[in-house]
Amino acid sequence: MSTQASSLTNTTIGKKMVMAVSGLVLFGFVIGHMLGNLQVFLGPDAINGYSHTLHATPVLIWGARSVLLVAIVAHATTAISLARLNRAARPVAYAVKKDIATDYAAKTMFWSGLTIALYIAYHLAHLTFGMTKGLGYQHLPFDANGLPDVYHNLVQSFRVPWCTALYVVAQGALSMHLYHGAWSLFQTLGVNHKRYNETLRSSAVAVAMAVCVGFLAVPLAVLFGVVK
Amino acid sequence: MKFKLNVWRQENAKSAGRFEKYDIDGITSGHSFLEMLDVLNEKLVMQGKDPIAFDHDCREGICGSCSLVVNGRAHGPQEAATTCQLHMRKFRDGEEINVEPWRAGAFPVIRDLAVDRSSLDRIIQAGGYVSVRTGAVAEANAIPISKDVADRAMDAAACIGCGACVAACPNASAMLFTAAKVRHLNLLPQGQPERDMRTIKMVEQMDAEGFGACSNHLECEAACPKQISADFIGELNRDLATAMLRARGASGNASAGG
Numbered sequence: 001m002s003t004q005a006s007s008l009t010n011t012t013i014g015k016k017m018v019m020a021v022s023g024l025v026l027f028g029f030v031i032g033h034m035l036g037n038l039q040v041f042l043g044p045d046a047i048n049g050y051s052h053t054l055h056a057t058p059v060l061i062w063g064a065r066s067v068l069l070v071a072i073v074a075h076a077t078t079a080i081s082l083a084r085l086n087r088a089a090r091p092v093a094y095a096v097k098k099d100i101a102t103d104y105a106a107k108t109m110f111w112s113g114l115t116i117a118l119y120i121a122y123h124l125a126h127l128t129f130g131m132t133k134g135l136g137y138q139h140l141p142f143d144a145n146g147l148p149d150v151y152h153n154l155v156q157s158f159r160v161p162w163c164t165a166l167y168v169v170a171q172g173a174l175s176m177h178l179y180h181g182a183w184s185l186f187q188t189l190g191v192n193h194k195r196y197n198e199t200l201r202s203s204a205v206a207v208a209m210a211v212c213v214g215f216l217a218v219p220l221a222v223l224f225g226v227v228k
Numbered sequence: 229m230k231f232k233l234n235v236w237r238q239e240n241a242k243s244a245g246r247f248e249k250y251d252i253d254g255i256t257s258g259h260s261f262l263e264m265l266d267v268l269n270e271k272l273v274m275q276g277k278d279p280i281a282f283d284h285d286c287r288e289g290i291c292g293s294c295s296l297v298v299n300g301r302a303h304g305p306q307e308a309a310t311t312c313q314l315h316m317r318k319f320r321d322g323e324e325i326n327v328e329p330w331r332a333g334a335f336p337v338i339r340d341l342a343v344d345r346s347s348l349d350r351i352i353q354a355g356g357y358v359s360v361r362t363g364a365v366a367e368a369n370a371i372p373i374s375k376d377v378a379d380r381a382m383d384a385a386a387c388i389g390c391g392a393c394v395a396a397c398p399n400a401s402a403m404l405f406t407a408a409k410v411r412h413l414n415l416l417p418q419g420q421p422e423r424d425m426r427t428i429k430m431v432e433q434m435d436a437e438g439f440g441a442c443s444n445h446l447e448c449e450a451a452c453p454k455q456i457s458a459d460f461i462g463e464l465n466r467d468l469a470t471a472m473l474r475a476r477g478a479s480g481n482a483s484a485g486g
Contacts, residue, residue: 008472011431012401012441013465082441086399089440091333095236095247096326098300102398102445109443184444190466192459 012085013188015078020185022075027182029068030174031207034214037154040227044143044151051148076117083110105176106184112177119170126163127153135160158222171215178208229255229316232324233268235280241336241344247326257317261304262287262294264316281340287312289453292388295395296341297328302392302451310390310453330391332400334437345391347437348405352389354433355426356409358418371417384412386454396451399440404448406434407464408456414467424471431468 008014039047054061105112125131130139130153137156143149157163182204186192192200221227230253238245252271255264262284269279285293294311298304304314319325327341335343373381385408393404410430413419419426442461449458 008469011468012435012439013431013468014472016441017465017469086401086440086443089333089400089438090331092245092331094297094300094328094331095234096300096328097297099445099447100301100396100450101447106443106445107398180444187444187458187462188442188465190462190464190469192462194457194459197459 012082015082016188018074018078019082020188022071022078023181023185025067025071026075027178027185029064029071030178030211034211037218038214040151040154040218041221044149045145045147047150047154048143048145048147051150055148072117072120076113079110079113103180105180109177109180112173115173116170116177119166119173122166123170126157132157135163154218155222155227158219164219164223167219168216171212174215175208175212178211179205182208229257229319229321231255231264231316231319231322234324234326235341236328237280237340238329238337240339245337255316257315259316260287260312261296261298261314261316262312281338281342283342284312289313290388292390295330295343295345295390295392297330297395299326302330302395303390303453308453308455310388310392313453330395332391332394332439334400334402334439335391335394343391345389347439348389348391348402350437351402351406351430351433352409355422355429356413357422357426358413358416359421360418373417377415381412381415384408384415384456384460387412387452387456388454390453392451392453393448393456394439396447397440397442398445398447399443401442401448402434402437402439403442403461403464404452404456404458406430407458407460410464410467411460414463423467424474427464427467427471428475431464 009018036047036050039050099107130141132139132153135157137159140149140152143152158167183201186200186204218227230251233250233252234247235250236245237248250268252264252268255267259267262282265280265282272279283293283295285291287294289310289312292310294303296304296311298311298314303309303311305318306314329335329337329341330343330345332343334347335345338344387405387408389405391402391405394400394402397403410427413426414423444458444461446458449456
């Protein structure tokens, strides 16, 4: 038994736990990223200074990047392996099948995840690597104080309608993904109890929605000229 | 009452199936769904045609034999009931009714609407037992069990093994079945000696049978005729993680891992 027992991740439940733990890491990152973005309301110095602090501390930025990279790779590869397994488990589809308990978010986890993955690739190219050719503005690596000019790049990007449109679509996918995932991960990790299940589920949904609102606040602020 | 039936017909596991349409008349609101199929089968036999094969036994909702997906729902539109407990009064007169077998790779079709569910039996065989002393029956109160635990174990033990959870699951996962069977015994003092081994072996057997993974859609819980809670799935996940950790610790001490 010892050879079998040493491989939790070989079981479907173990694979789901990989999804849950890596998902939790990415969820944590998303909250951090949102709080970072919201500093745009404190003005250019705050957000540019924040970016500078991150970049000036290699342990911080490269530590975070390595953890995120591991989490993304684990999340994506396990998702693909589970999706294949689930597809193979029902070779002949139902002609008529009604859903009773599940919802759109739960059924489209793979596709919302894929949408987010594609957006991340574009997002890195756009802002991290500064590829802004054809967007009608100049990507500025640094501001007048020599700090990374996050503020300028962010505000200019949100003035490009299709950049904002892509951002909104990605946020839609992200909130749907979290709507199911933020609750689901607790059930998968066995953190459940009859007495707290309702609270756990509604808090997970509330946090997911808060993330959505937090991220969408920035382009709205640019649109209405609150942030210039 | 009159109905238009759209029934899945399939010769055997290897042949391709297809839907056949049947018109049936003279059904009363008091007919059960299976009795309605009996009436149809008698007619088919009289016409010299093959009757529709479907599983049934007790016809009172306790054996877990009946297994029809009726209008896209495992066991049909009635909540907390098996197909045999479903009556035709739940349908509109003249309604078109779609009837399919449980669909899962781990449940190959035997014929028409009857599927082979021995994969569930093999999960039970892998660890769904307790060690007992043979001989005289032990005194009933020799092992005290709190009411909370007894009730909870009974809730899990209500599973009749029909497989509606698998049929309803978008991933054809058998997690609710396995969770109910594992937790039923893991909750009780009698189940403690084999607890970790049971959890690991039953999960491994479930995977080996080719069921899908759980995505927490909760369709299983909604379809279960015995209303078994998906909370048991979370508890199974927890039991498996702790069982694997303990087994790993044990093997690590004995043979330095592996």
